[in-house]
Amino acid sequence: MTGSSDRQLPVVAVTGGAQGIGRALAYAYASRGYAVSIADPDKEAGFEVIREIRRLNGKAIYLAADVSREEDVERWLRVTAEEFGGVHALINNAGIGRGGDPTELDIADWDRVIGVNLRGTFLCSRAAARIMKRQRRGAIVNIASTRALMSEPHTEAYAASKGGILALTHALAVSLGPHGIRVNAVSPGWIETRDWQYSARASEPSHSERDRLQHPVGRVGRPEDIAEACLFLTSDAASGFLTGQNLVVDGGMTVKMIYEE
Numbered sequence: 001m002t003g004s005s006d007r008q009l010p011v012v013a014v015t016g017g018a019q020g021i022g023r024a025l026a027y028a029y030a031s032r033g034y035a036v037s038i039a040d041p042d043k044e045a046g047f048e049v050i051r052e053i054r055r056l057n058g059k060a061i062y063l064a065a066d067v068s069r070e071e072d073v074e075r076w077l078r079v080t081a082e083e084f085g086g087v088h089a090l091i092n093n094a095g096i097g098r099g100g101d102p103t104e105l106d107i108a109d110w111d112r113v114i115g116v117n118l119r120g121t122f123l124c125s126r127a128a129a130r131i132m133k134r135q136r137r138g139a140i141v142n143i144a145s146t147r148a149l150m151s152e153p154h155t156e157a158y159a160a161s162k163g164g165i166l167a168l169t170h171a172l173a174v175s176l177g178p179h180g181i182r183v184n185a186v187s188p189g190w191i192e193t194r195d196w197q198y199s200a201r202a203s204e205p206s207h208s209e210r211d212r213l214q215h216p217v218g219r220v221g222r223p224e225d226i227a228e229a230c231l232f233l234t235s236d237a238a239s240g241f242l243t244g245q246n247l248v249v250d251g252g253m254t255v256k257m258i259y260e261e
Contacts, residue, residue, distance in 0.1 A: 016094030018045035020193035024223030030058035037080040039065035045198035067120030089234040090128040097158040117161035139234040173244030182243040189250025216252030
């Protein structure tokens with residue numbers, strides 16, 4: 001257990017915090033003075049993140065958890081609140097995708113994607129909101145996707161889960177607002193995560209000029225871009241009047257018309 005001085009730190013809970021965008025979120029919040037709690041089923045990657053944060057004198061804990069399982073979620077957030085004295089921000093980042101021809105998609109794959117992405121977001125939000133209600137303040141950020149707004153073929157389960165997250169975001173914002181809890185969403189576009197994996201599996205990204213030029217900003221997105229958006233949405237700067245919104249972070253890709261040559 002931590003000492004009383006640790007209880008003065010703001011606390012962030014991050015799902016899927018071991019790799020990709022979640023790993024960047026964990027490091028970004030730790031660097032801003034947050035105590036960080038991550039939930040992820042990948043133990044090797046999860047403990048690696050915690051070791052690195054602690055090496056830099058940050059406060060962090062990791063629990064192996066499947067966010068689609070109610071008991072896992074309840075345990076993770078209960079331990080987080082006991083260890084650090086509360087939960088001030090929750091980032092619902094955990095997500096998976098299983099694609100295929102929709103006429104052939106196995107219903108078990110559909111259920112698994114909805115279970116992790118949408119059910120998991122609700123379970124974590126519900127458990128965190130119970131803690132935040134006692135605090136009379138808190139911020140939740142749900143990681144959706146531009147795939148909630150536009151699609152590629154054979155992505156029905158993923159698109160449905162992310163569309164559901166956007167609807168859940170504004171519903172929770174209305175229900176939890178009177179308790180001092182803000183709820184927003186971030187919809188990433190193309191975010192390169194190959195260099196933000198468990199160290200033994202990480203690789204150096206490479207993109208073509210065509211890849212870069214699909215984005216008005218001239219590059220593919222990085223996990224740090226999403227972390228900065230989440231830091232803003234959970235900060236005091238956004239605390240006064242910003243809730244129920246979806247912030248698209250895609251380098252302008254979804255507003256650029258692209259013609260096939």
